[in-house]
Amino acid sequence: MQMLRLPTLPVLLALAATTATATTATTAAAQQPPAVHSVSDISQEFTFYMDGRFHTQYLRDVGHDERNWGSLARLDLSNVNLLLLSAGDRRIPYTAAGIANVERFVRGGGALLLMADGAEPMPPGAAVAAHFGARLTAQAAERPFAFAGKLADRKDEITCRGGTVLELGEDWQPLVVDKQQRPVLACRTEGKGTVLASSRGLFGERPDAKDPINAAWITPLLVGFAAQKPIDPQKPHRSTWVEHERKVGPLLLEYHDGTAPFADRIAAEYQAVRPHLVAVTGVEPSPGMISRLLVLPTGGGGFSSGERIAIGAFWGNYPEQRYPMVELIAHEAGHSWVLPYAEPLWNEPIATYLGILVGKRLELPDAQRTLEAQLRAGRKHDPDYTKVDPQRDGAPRDLVWGKSFFVFEELDFQHGPGAMAKYFRSKRAALQPGRKGYSLDDCVAVWSRAVGADLFPWFRSLGFAVDPARVVDVPRGG
Numbered sequence: 001m002q003m004l005r006l007p008t009l010p011v012l013l014a015l016a017a018t019t020a021t022a023t024t025a026t027t028a029a030a031q032q033p034p035a036v037h038s039v040s041d042i043s044q045e046f047t048f049y050m051d052g053r054f055h056t057q058y059l060r061d062v063g064h065d066e067r068n069w070g071s072l073a074r075l076d077l078s079n080v081n082l083l084l085l086s087a088g089d090r091r092i093p094y095t096a097a098g099i100a101n102v103e104r105f106v107r108g109g110g111a112l113l114l115m116a117d118g119a120e121p122m123p124p125g126a127a128v129a130a131h132f133g134a135r136l137t138a139q140a141a142e143r144p145f146a147f148a149g150k151l152a153d154r155k156d157e158i159t160c161r162g163g164t165v166l167e168l169g170e171d172w173q174p175l176v177v178d179k180q181q182r183p184v185l186a187c188r189t190e191g192k193g194t195v196l197a198s199s200r201g202l203f204g205e206r207p208d209a210k211d212p213i214n215a216a217w218i219t220p221l222l223v224g225f226a227a228q229k230p231i232d233p234q235k236p237h238r239s240t241w242v243e244h245e246r247k248v249g250p251l252l253l254e255y256h257d258g259t260a261p262f263a264d265r266i267a268a269e270y271q272a273v274r275p276h277l278v279a280v281t282g283v284e285p286s287p288g289m290i291s292r293l294l295v296l297p298t299g300g301g302g303f304s305s306g307e308r309i310a311i312g313a314f315w316g317n318y319p320e321q322r323y324p325m326v327e328l329i330a331h332e333a334g335h336s337w338v339l340p341y342a343e344p345l346w347n348e349p350i351a352t353y354l355g356i357l358v359g360k361r362l363e364l365p366d367a368q369r370t371l372e373a374q375l376r377a378g379r380k381h382d383p384d385y386t387k388v389d390p391q392r393d394g395a396p397r398d399l400v401w402g403k404s405f406f407v408f409e410e411l412d413f414q415h416g417p418g419a420m421a422k423y424f425r426s427k428r429a430a431l432q433p434g435r436k437g438y439s440l441d442d443c444v445a446v447w448s449r450a451v452g453a454d455l456f457p458w459f460r461s462l463g464f465a466v467d468p469a470r471v472v473d474v475p476r477g478g
């Protein structure tokens with residue numbers, strides 16, 4: 001998911017729900033108290049995969065997983081028997097105090113799984129491996145793979161998406177080796193517990209959790225090691241949130257020790273962006289929205305839950321590049337501006353378009369370039385933007401986005417300046433609390449009322465199958 005605009009939280013929740021229904025076949029196992037209390041660490045690098053998908057793939061029937069959003073050094077691991085760590089983001093090293101906390105956990109009987117591949121330069125996770133006497137390398141593992149050590153008798157298939165081999169100190173035991181007999185998964189005893197080091201390639205990666213590779217043997221392996229430390233299923237096992245929060249203007253800024261050096265800059269960008277969003281939309285954010293800004297340790301994007309926006313601190317190579325960060329912040333905040341009635345069809349494009357408008361107001365040339373590139377990409381599917389209905393099943397993404405931008409630009413040209421602000425003001429006035437849904441027909445009715453003209457014929461001339469007869473509860477005029 002690197003360098004991709006991440007889906008917004010509602011989309012992810014929907015994905016999670018889909019995954020859950022696909023796995024309702026959990027029977028007796030799910031009703032037993034969980035044998036595993038795992039913590040997936042997302043403090044060193046946030047990914048949606050570690051935020052629940054790993055659990056879905058490998059532990060859903062046997063374990064109760066919680067997330068660590070806060071500093072690893074401060075994490076309470078007393079009622080936890082499996083800790084999951086990733087290679088981490090290069091800008092956030094594993095601290096000595098964090099590694100010491102992990103070591104205490106393992107010595108007390110806990111199982112640590114470090115999923116990391118080596119690279120040049122080495123990721124922060126290399127320091128964790130080194131602490132326990134193993135070395136990540138940048139040497140690619142070669143097919144085929146074979147079981148070794150205590151897994152030698154297993155007959156399962158081994159899938160590796162590609163990864164690197166480990167170099168092991170003498171206390172380590174290889175569990176999976178590559179064609180050259182080099183370890184890609186290995187374990188060692190440390191005190192009463194176990195350290196497992198693995199190539200990341202032995203585990204799934206899809207945000208929808210549909211690739212649980214190697215689960216047939218990884219799940220029992222993890223359960224076996226975790227069982228060395230009994231947990232008390234009656235005692236709470238909860239997520240740990242970031243430990244710092246601070247008022248910045250109207251916002252509560254949320255971060256941890258590792259993201260602290262980046263937090264102020266991100267908050268300052270939000271404060272620079274906000275007045276422009278108000279100007280562009282003509283309204284304040286919906287009441288109760290955007291009261292918190294969480295700084296995420298990732299370059300991978302962000303999400304919005306309405307009340308909270310989460311911003312990847314290194315998005316678009318920030319701070320070397322500024323425009324992508326301005327666009328991301330405006331985009332995620334924009335999701336909160338449109339609530340409680342998100343736009344159909346162009347929910348994502350309108351959020352990015354608000355980012356483009358803010359970028360233009362901040363005189364960042366990349367804003368216009370981003371707009372033009374998307375308009376061009378859409379024209380490949382519909383050269384004059386009059387033919388293809390973007391609501392049609394299977395309409396290409398570039399068509400949907402390009403046509404949305406085209407519509408916004410044309411509306412401003414014909415009914416502006418400030419057509420977007422007219423629309424947002426009209427929408428706030430027209431839509432009454434408690435209404436059900438907001439269709440594209442309703443949306444066109446709101447636009448019509450905003451600009452004082454019947455826009456249905458115009459939208460239809462652009463290929464939109466909209467119909468004024470289907471409009472629900474949008475009063476005319478005003």
Ligand SMILES: [Zn+2]
Nearest residue numbers: 007008348351
């Ligand atoms: Zn979005």
